[in-house]
Amino acid sequence: MRKKVYNAIALCLFLSAFPLTACDTPIGSGNGNEHVLRVASWDEYIDEGGEDSYKEGSSPLYEEFETWYFEQTGKTITVEYVELQDNETMYNKIKMGDKYDLLCPSEYMIMKLEKEGYLQALPTSFFNTETETNYYAKNVSPYIKEVFDSLTLQDKENSPMSKYAAGYMWGSTGFVYNPDKIGASAEESREIMSSWNAFTSPACTRKITAKDNVRDSYFAGLGMYYETELLTLGERYKTGEIMLAEYKTQLSDKMNDVTATTMNGVKTKLIGMRKNLYGLETDEGKNAVITGELAASYQWSGDAVYILDEAEAYDENTLLEYSVPSSASNLWFDGWVMMQGANVDAATAFINFLSIPENVVRNMYYIGYTSCIGGDEVFSYVDETYGDEEGDATYDLSYFFGENYVLTTTEEQTRRQLFAQYPDSTTINRLVVMKYFDKKTNEDANRMWNNIK
Amino acid sequence: MTETKQRLHFSRKLLAIPYALFLLAFVIAPLLIVLYYAFTDDSGKFTLYYMKMFFNESGEGLKGFFTSYNFKTIMRSLFISFMSTLVCLIIAYPVAYIIAHCKLKNKSTLLLLFIVPMWVNFVLRINALKELFVWLGTYNKSETWNVVNTIIGMVYDFLPFMILPIYTTIIKIDKSYLEAAKDLGATPAKAFLKVTLPLSKAGIVSGISMVFLPSMTNYVVSNYLTFRNVKIIGKLIDDYFTGDLWHDGSFIALILLLFMFLATWLTGGFEEDEQTNTRGTSLW
Numbered sequence: 001m002r003k004k005v006y007n008a009i010a011l012c013l014f015l016s017a018f019p020l021t022a023c024d025t026p027i028g029s030g031n032g033n034e035h036v037l038r039v040a041s042w043d044e045y046i047d048e049g050g051e052d053s054y055k056e057g058s059s060p061l062y063e064e065f066e067t068w069y070f071e072q073t074g075k076t077i078t079v080e081y082v083e084l085q086d087n088e089t090m091y092n093k094i095k096m097g098d099k100y101d102l103l104c105p106s107e108y109m110i111m112k113l114e115k116e117g118y119l120q121a122l123p124t125s126f127f128n129t130e131t132e133t134n135y136y137a138k139n140v141s142p143y144i145k146e147v148f149d150s151l152t153l154q155d156k157e158n159s160p161m162s163k164y165a166a167g168y169m170w171g172s173t174g175f176v177y178n179p180d181k182i183g184a185s186a187e188e189s190r191e192i193m194s195s196w197n198a199f200t201s202p203a204c205t206r207k208i209t210a211k212d213n214v215r216d217s218y219f220a221g222l223g224m225y226y227e228t229e230l231l232t233l234g235e236r237y238k239t240g241e242i243m244l245a246e247y248k249t250q251l252s253d254k255m256n257d258v259t260a261t262t263m264n265g266v267k268t269k270l271i272g273m274r275k276n277l278y279g280l281e282t283d284e285g286k287n288a289v290i291t292g293e294l295a296a297s298y299q300w301s302g303d304a305v306y307i308l309d310e311a312e313a314y315d316e317n318t319l320l321e322y323s324v325p326s327s328a329s330n331l332w333f334d335g336w337v338m339m340q341g342a343n344v345d346a347a348t349a350f351i352n353f354l355s356i357p358e359n360v361v362r363n364m365y366y367i368g369y370t371s372c373i374g375g376d377e378v379f380s381y382v383d384e385t386y387g388d389e390e391g392d393a394t395y396d397l398s399y400f401f402g403e404n405y406v407l408t409t410t411e412e413q414t415r416r417q418l419f420a421q422y423p424d425s426t427t428i429n430r431l432v433v434m435k436y437f438d439k440k441t442n443e444d445a446n447r448m449w450n451n452i453k
Numbered sequence: 454m455t456e457t458k459q460r461l462h463f464s465r466k467l468l469a470i471p472y473a474l475f476l477l478a479f480v481i482a483p484l485l486i487v488l489y490y491a492f493t494d495d496s497g498k499f500t501l502y503y504m505k506m507f508f509n510e511s512g513e514g515l516k517g518f519f520t521s522y523n524f525k526t527i528m529r530s531l532f533i534s535f536m537s538t539l540v541c542l543i544i545a546y547p548v549a550y551i552i553a554h555c556k557l558k559n560k561s562t563l564l565l566l567f568i569v570p571m572w573v574n575f576v577l578r579i580n581a582l583k584e585l586f587v588w589l590g591t592y593n594k595s596e597t598w599n600v601v602n603t604i605i606g607m608v609y610d611f612l613p614f615m616i617l618p619i620y621t622t623i624i625k626i627d628k629s630y631l632e633a634a635k636d637l638g639a640t641p642a643k644a645f646l647k648v649t650l651p652l653s654k655a656g657i658v659s660g661i662s663m664v665f666l667p668s669m670t671n672y673v674v675s676n677y678l679t680f681r682n683v684k685i686i687g688k689l690i691d692d693y694f695t696g697d698l699w700h701d702g703s704f705i706a707l708i709l710l711l712f713m714f715l716a717t718w719l720t721g722g723f724e725e726d727e728q729t730n731t732r733g734t735s736l737w
Contacts, residue, residue: 088695212681214696279593279680288680293587446696450689451510451522 034075037346040082040090041104042334045169047359047366054365061362065353069346072133077346094118094339101342102350104334107151108215108436110165113337114153115436120338121163126348135355136166141374143400143428144170147331151433165335166351167372171301172331172423172431173216174324175208176308181295182207190415193296193323196223199273207295209288210273212280214442214449219255219330219434220273220298221266226254230327234430244429251328255432258441263448271452280453290314300332302369304420309368319412322420324427331431333372370421374401383407386418396425487710490703503704523689527708530669530685533600537607537668538615538661544608545615545660550649553623564620571613579677582606586678599679606674607664614663622656623649658720665720666713 039062049058058064062079069077082100084090087109094100094113105113113119127137148162175193179186182193182203192203199208199220210217223230230251237247278294286303288294290310299307304322311318336351338344353359357377364371364381371378379401391410398405400422409418423431437445494500511517518524552563570578586592586602593599626649634644668674670687681688686709693702 088697091697209680279682281681284677284680442696443698446693446698447506447510447701450692450696453684453692 034077034343034346036078036080037102037343037350038080038082038100039102039104039350040084040093040100043083043085045083045104045334045367046081046354047362052366054362058362061354061359062350065350068353069349072349073345079350099341100339101347103337103339104168105337106332106334107161107433110161110335110337111153111436114164118339119164120340120342120344122166122338122348123344126166126351127162133349133352135352135357136373139355139357139360139373139375139378140167141372141400142402144333144372144374147333147433148335161335165337166355168334168336168354169302169367169369170331170333170372171370171420172324172329172427173219173298173300174304174322174329174420175296176289176299176304176320176322177208177296178289178292178318178320181292190321190323193321194326196220196227196325196327198296198325199224199298200269200276202276204296205276206278208276209278209281209285209294209297211298212282212453214446215434215437216298216330217270217273217449217453218266218445221270222255222257222262223325223327223329224269224273225262225265226257227327230254230430234327237429248429248432251430252432255328255330256435258437258445260444263444267448267452270449274452286310289320292318301420301423302367305368305417308417308420319416321415322417323415324423324431326430328430328432331433335372379405382418382422386413386421388413395422397422399425399428484710487703487706490699491707492704494700503700506701507704507708523705526684526686526689527712529600529683530687531712533603533607533675533683533685534665534668536604537611538665540604540608541612541615541664542657542660545612545619546657549616549619549623549656553620560624564616567616568613575610576673576677579606579610579674582609583677592678593680593682596682599683602678603675603683603685606678607668607671610671610674611664611668615660618659618663619653619656622653626652661720662717665716669709669712 046061047053047055047058048060049055049063051057060081062081065079066077069075084093087106090103090105091109091112094103103113110119125131126134128134129137131137144167145162148165148167149160151161153159153161153164175198177189177193179189181189183189183191189203192198192201195201198204199210210220233242233247233250233254236242237244242250278288281288281297285294285297285299286307289297289307291314292311297307299322301322308320308322311320336347336354338347354363355373357373357375360371360373360375360378361381364378379397382397386409387407388410389408391408391413393409393411393414395407395409395414395418396405397407407418413419414424419427491503492499492501494502507523508515508518510521510523548567552560555563557563582605583592591598591602630648630652631644634648635641639647669685670690672685672688672691675681675683675685675688686705690702690705690709693699693705
């Protein structure tokens with residue numbers, strides 16, 4: 001009898017181990033199989049063709065890539081396009097042994113994956129602007145290029161983000177709000193929503209939501225905790241006391257502060273915030289703002305554009321606005337990275353294919369987010385969407401597209417979709433990339449947040 | 454003769470193999486994994502650290518635990534579960550009783566009315582309920598309303614699980630018992646209390662465990678109906694898992710398991726009631 005029990009336990013351990021080992025061996029992955037390209041990305045994060053596409057009735061871009069790749073190289077390829085829920089799901093899948101050729105994680109997950117040795121550097125030939133088909137290298141925005149070059153991975157020298165990642169979509173975080181529903185006047189509302197303290201402001205009590213995830217909340221907490229210092233820094237930069245580089249470094253240090261004292265201060269701020277909130281959300285907030293159930297919500301810029309569009313479609317009198325806190329905010333991006341053992345040729349070709357201006361426009365139209373790719377065609381598209389010849393405002397986008405790219409638009413757009421898609425040239429200076437939490441910090445921050453929310 | 458009997462016996466045992474395999478792979482193995490994660494650290498060494506983190510988050514020892522966030526979450530979950538189960542029972546018993554005793558020819562049609570909602574995806578139903586609360590103006594109105602709405606959501610979701618087992622036990626009760634009670638001079642109320650109720654105990658117990666246990670963890674309901682303002686223990690576990698804190702999450706899952714065992718034990722779920730086996734077992 002006892003032996004039987006042991007056998008049963010042994011069997012179940014064997015069974016439980018089986019799916020794990022099965023994952024270790026690549027199933028049709030890039031490892032060894034030249035004809036399959038496994039791509040992992042997010043839901044609705046590529047032009048999927050059909051009626052909603054900019055090019056109506058077309059096929060999904062990942063399918064068009066198969067034809068394009070054949071025309072370019074004479075090789076056949078099948079793209080396995082996998083949609084994952086979030087960075088954490090992607091990380092867990094990879095940790096369990098799933099293999100992909102290309103991934104599209106967010107900045108902090110790229111840092112984490114690289115640190116843990118899952119990634120492979122992009123080949124130097126990929127960045128050669130002489131090669132005709134290197135659409136990414138030729139078209140990437142100078143601003144994105146600079147950000148990617150200045151971000152170091154693993155705190156190692158000579159290991160910038162750009163060595164491993166090619167930018168896909170990017171943006172800021174901020175508040176989407178209805179200026180009529182917060183302060184006494186629209187002006188007052190704008191004033192309130194230009195600060196992180198909107199989260200604890202009595203004007204926003206039970207009218208505002210935050211994100212139900214530790215990173216975004218911690219960042220917001222830092223914003224509240226360091227508000228005065230950050231604003232002083234901004235003043236010192238404006239008066240010329242410190243240079244831009246110095247200003248940016250100091251902002252980045254403050255907004256990545258995870259020391260125990262700071263975490264305690266952040267905790268106090270977040271407790272105050274939690275009491276003032278309407279609730280926490282990951283996706284539900286979008287709809288609540290659109291229908292007017294909610295007056296304000298902390299959102300990523302890409303979702304903000306969607307909310308602004310939809311709210312207007314829902315009720316044409318609802319003109320929501322987007323604001324980025326005046327002290328500092330988050331610069332986020334998703335980038336294409338290759339996993340170890342990836343099919344390098346096909347993977348880099350895929351990135352380049354998505355960077356062809358025509359495809360960039362298609363993606364931007366379909367997803368509603370902002371591409372990391374610049375260039376004339378993209379600028380024309382932005383102009384076509386937001387430009388207004390008779391408008392009374394000029395909007396300087398030279399930081400992104402290069403010199404003399406200035407848009408004429410309406411004053412309204414400088415607070416709405418255009419601002420959400422491309423922050424103006426002063427806002428861009430106070431955007432900070434939030435680095436990944438190391439293991440200890442991640443545990444502390446999660447425990448802290450889980451015990452107050 | 455004996456040989457054939459043995460052979461038959463043997464083949465019957467074989468029939469249990471698929472379920473045994475299922476049990477091993479999806480019940481026992483995950484349980485062992487949870488246990489392993491709860492008491493080991495990343496290097497696989499035995500540790501009580503996560504137990505300590507759970508009970509002593511505040512750093513004030515066990516005394517601090519009773520005012521801690523974790524404790525409050527557990528109490529809240531227990532309260533919501535208890536109330537949901539109670540309300541389910543109060544609604545389900547009369548319904549099951551009436552259906553079982555009604556004179557209609559096709560009782561199953563009547564029963565179907567209560568089961569049909571289960572055919573619609575439950576996230577959809579909860580969303581619809583949310584819209585109803587918004588319309589009524591009670592959605593996310595106050596902390597109390599949030600708890601009330603969560604309980605309503607749980608009841609809405611789990612009511613059929615309470616009705617069905619009770620109905621099956623009541624309908625299987627031999628009518629002659631009731632007739633005998635009547636003959637011996639029992640009033641209908643007394644007959645119900647002395648005959649029907651005790652004989653349907655198995656159904657009630659089964660119903661309670663079908664409702665109480667899942668409503669402690671079904672955080673989709675509380676998330677949707679309260680804008681994440683009511684947090685139950687299932688959500689707590691999920692938060693730790695999404696934060697990549699597998700050990701903490703596993704330990705809380707163990708605490709939850711403890712509650713499940715307690716609940717099953719208290720309702721007599723472990724008893725082998727021979728009476729119920731011969732006269733109307735539960736549906737599940």
